[in-house]
Amino acid sequence: MAEKRLLLIDGNSVAFKAFFALYNSLGRFTNGEGLHTNAIYGFNTMLETMLKNVDPTHVLVAFDAGKVTFRTKMYDDYKGGRAKTAPELSEQFPYLKKLLAARGIKTYELKNYEADDIIGTTAKRAEDAGFATTIVTGDRDLTQLANDQTTVAVSKKGVSEVERYTPAYVTEKMGVTPEQIIDIKGLQGDNSDNYPGVTGVGPKRAVDLIDKYGSVEGVYEHIDDITAKKLKEHLIADHDNALLSKKLATIDRNAPVELTLDDLVYQGPDTDALVAFYQEMGFRTFLKKLSVDGETPSAVTGLQPIDYTELTADNLDQINLGDSCAFYLELDGDNYHLVDFAGFVIGTDDQWWVSRDVHLLEQAPLKAALEDTKVSKQVFDAKRTYVGLNRLGITLRGVDGDLLLASYLLNTYDNSNDLGRVAAEHGYDQVETDEDVYGRGAKRTIPTDDTVFFTHLARKARAIEHLRTQLFNDLEENDQVKLYREIELPMTFVLARMEIAGITVDADELRAMGSKFSEQLAEIEQTIYNEAGEEFNIGSPKQLGKILFEKMGLPVIKKTKTGYSTAVGVLEKLAAEAPIAENILKYRKISKIQSTYVEGLLKVIHPDDHKVHTRYLQTLTQTGRLSSVDPNLQNIPVRSAEGKAIRKAFVPRHKGWQIFSSDYSQIELRVLAHMSHDENMQEAFREGQDIHAATARRIFKLGPDEEVTPNIRRQAKAVNFGIVYGISDFGLSQNIGISRQQAKRFIDTYFQEYPGVKAYTERMVQLAHDQGYVETIAHRRRYLPDINSRNFNQRSFAERTAMNTPIQGSAADIIKIAMIRMEDAIKDLQATMLLQVHDELIFEAPAEEMATLEKLVPKIMDSAVDLEIPLNVESHYGPTWFDLK
């Protein structure tokens, strides 16, 4: 290692990168005063890694001085048209400088010059003085500075990871030497810095030309050797542009930088200043890293101490909870149906009782308080708490506040299952995350140290009590109190009871299917090996790709990031000329069913009750739908005959009982008809028409006597789906295998025929722009920050979600309302509601209740909300989930 090592950092560009790398977590990174800290956090992460890796003797962070530089004098529009820096980022720069000062790192900016030029100049001086230099930047243009003594580390997508550009690596990666980077930029220009280059020359042609002729000047010396006519014309016409662009791209290595290398000596941080800074920013993790030994945690973490009392059988009677308390049941893992209990905390008004012995909860006065509707409980994740207590024989009642639900409703991105995280998102910093206290992944354990564990529990309870008012005020402000009180909170207990009920799965049936599938798999496997001429792992896309496209020489239809695509669409195209493709598809289908459904389900059948108990995640999706895990019972096969057979194993829990199911037909299109007020679409639903056929008549302009063929109905159905998903001509064309132009004509005609729908899509996008979010009929919100993104993809995605979320989310609202009313409606029956699959509810009940359910369930479902058009519900029942008729 060289004796003198210089670390040079491009301050603006790294901060920018850090800001966007952590942009999705913008909400999580704010300090007590509401200052955003994501860029500072990311920058500091980068600093820690680079300081460790480079171990520099000298450090400098260079910043841009302002908009006007010598380059803007050369070219007025340099960096013109750039959107203003986000205020959430600009506000962080002063603090970034404060961080650097505390770390003992020099910062520097120079009027009329950019950070690049300071770096280029300093790097050159360092080279002359025999330094080894590392430049850190987010901007690949700086790789022009790479040479034997200087490496350019360009930060990758995350901030702490960098790609190190040595001259050899520059050539490998970009196809030219570091010195030639500026020639490339000269020819191709730079969109983000807003200078033009030569028309028609992109990265590919630029590299070709520079490879051949060495430099921009070289290209023009040999201009007559260029045979491509158009290219030559453009080169001649844009000669001035090319020279100017090259100049603009060239980093000035002789800028009047006043700092000498001696000014940059790095002696490490001022620890006191750094601790103070981390505290100001609320950087807990960084603080922890600083406190190696000796220091008391509270001084470092900024956490106030907290008092608590350990409960025992002897002091139980001293508890006084009054009419309201906070409660947190700690479990040793995610699956609350199975995992061990770890302890609990209960209390109010800074009186916290804690214990590891959950059986104390079964005794007076705790059990009574937990079951008393008049003692209002504040919790975090009521469903988890309800199921956990149920295992102890306690029925939780009187829950008034669920912080997790409230937080999710306020912002669907705040869906962490960790109280500490959620608290931090709402600006409360007096509780650590479980990850901080218990560790992560395999290393996660409940601490054996009572003080550590109980302190954390007490802080959780205090956080629940503290945050309650704030979150409820926010709900009120958003007009979401009804959504919380009348939908999500009651829903959580309905779901808890469904999860506890579980659904019976016939393991013998599954095992029998499993052996049949194994035989089939063995047979197909042999056929495939014969066709391929060798044995290989069919389950490995990589090995499969080699066989199909290299050994067998089949045409490559699509590529993925890492190699050849072997997805269904590709194999279907290949099937015509290669029978192996058909067999692979068959193999895939069966092995999917075997591993995910036969083996997967067998693993989670509870040995005592022969049931599976899923967990519905109520605070995960961005639309308000539920999701189902461990196992996922919302994706049990139905579309293929082989897969559907799995449903034979889902049976009622008693002999003589039946499985009963009701589903909304086309609920999303009906919601669209309602929200868009489109008269034509509403008419179709009011008259009970087949909506896809009706759409087909309209977009294909069929006369009254013309027949809707299955094929045009299928196409119309795809267009209807497309509309719901936030249509694009490309997406539609891909889906039904037509040309993009054809797809565009379909969409145009669709919007002519359903003008209300067109207006709806435009209205939702506009709304998202104006208020930053869209809403469902029950005021569920989804924020769409990307709606104003300069990135086309991100913006387009946000626009499609703006159209889709109110539809999908309102449908989710509707079935939730139905489920809550359903519990009450069937309370006198033996029927039990078991599953929800987005637009479908599944029950088990004695055969003699079928007739009742057939009337009752659809009635509750279709009257859940009052829309401008009717809802339609269809019901089926049978001895297993497979045989519904």
Added chain:
DNA sequence: CGTATCACG
């Protein structure tokens, strides 16, 4: 731990 694939609405 990320990627590809495929199961569902």
Added chain:
DNA sequence: ACGTACGTGATACGT
């Protein structure tokens, strides 16, 4: 010109 359908979860592979 950009490069796409919306919302999920589980499994196997390979780094």
